[in-house]
Amino acid sequence: FSRPMRKVITTLLLALSMGAFAQDFNHYFEDATLRLDYIFAGNAKEQTIAVDELSRIPHWYGKHERLAEEPVEGNGQVIVRDHRTQKVIYRNSFSTLFQEWLTYDEAQGDSKKSFENVFLVPYPKDTADVTIELRNNRREVTNRMTHTVAPRDILIRHIGERNVTPYETLQQAADPSHCIHIAYIAEGYTETEMPTFIKDCRIAMEALFAHEPFKSLRSRFNIVAVKAPSVDSGTSEPSKGIWKNTALHSHFDTFYSDRYLTTLHLKDLHNWLAGTPYEHIIVLVNTATYGGGGILNSYNLTAAHHPKTLPVVVHEFGHSFAGLADEYAYEAEAIPMYPKDIEPWEANITTLKDFQSKWEDMLDKRTKIPTPLNPKQKDKIGVYEGAGYSLKGVYRAFQDCRMRTNEH
16 A cells, blocks of 8 residues: 555554543443344435344444544444434444445436345444434435334344354454454355365465555454355356355346456345454455455455455455545546545545645645656655546545555
């Protein structure tokens, strides 16, 4: 990652993993997880949020401090309020495939689709109100739904207490009670291929820790490998007429993009993980075909056996963990993701509408804006045009970065 991106991720890591248990956490929450399952449905004209199911999982592996703050804005937020006082006691951000689908032509007409979404929050000790907000690319709230959760509700399922998916600890954090919990999970690996999965996890883990700031802060990560077995080896490739029976039902050709490898079955994903120590998820897919995807606070999914697997894992983790935007641009922008009159919430791109909130403080006072490309000054922080899929009007901080190319 470039220096501005390392600064962003370092700040995020320190905010999420430092300190002792805050008194506020113990006042409002148990050491358990409330899993919230929703269905998001609709099209670009109208969207619906519906509660699907609530579950209780032993232990909480997310943040214990700065509970009401979201590290990055995201395309949506989950907000927990104390029912009696209406005080915000927890907040986190997310992005979803549903919101991405809303930008495609298919969603502009009358057809509607539904998507599973799963969010994890600490388990409240008393009645709480949970709000889900969805936002568009102008950072406007487009849909909001609030429901009340009574923690002793007999219809909240208890999961993860037995028959937990087998897992191996690849790295134990220096302080497992205050760290970033990552779970690698197998997709398209049969029972007999689990040794290969564990080997692939270790290789991918070392690739991540070869990069700063993860390298310097390695002791703050607790990492496990969850052995979810598949009936079939590999993954589905619809464009080739190949459909496999796998643990997470992943497939290429998401939104008809041949290299976009995702899973829409988030409930299955979290069912396999229930009872394991996890917060952030990296799915390794047993395929040599190039592809992957990363969604903020949802998952990072990457083909495990392509020659570019390792840079892709790191790139997609930039999306899923830190909410970083893509820094590459297309000659013809098919999807205008970033309106030029709005400052993007992602920390690594800007439209210059609110550049003070980005990396302006890291620039040399003599830096020209926009900054001309200069092969002799590849390490110069600047404001380089071409990012967020747009050749014009969206800018990045570095001439090249892992969020721009796999080769950097």
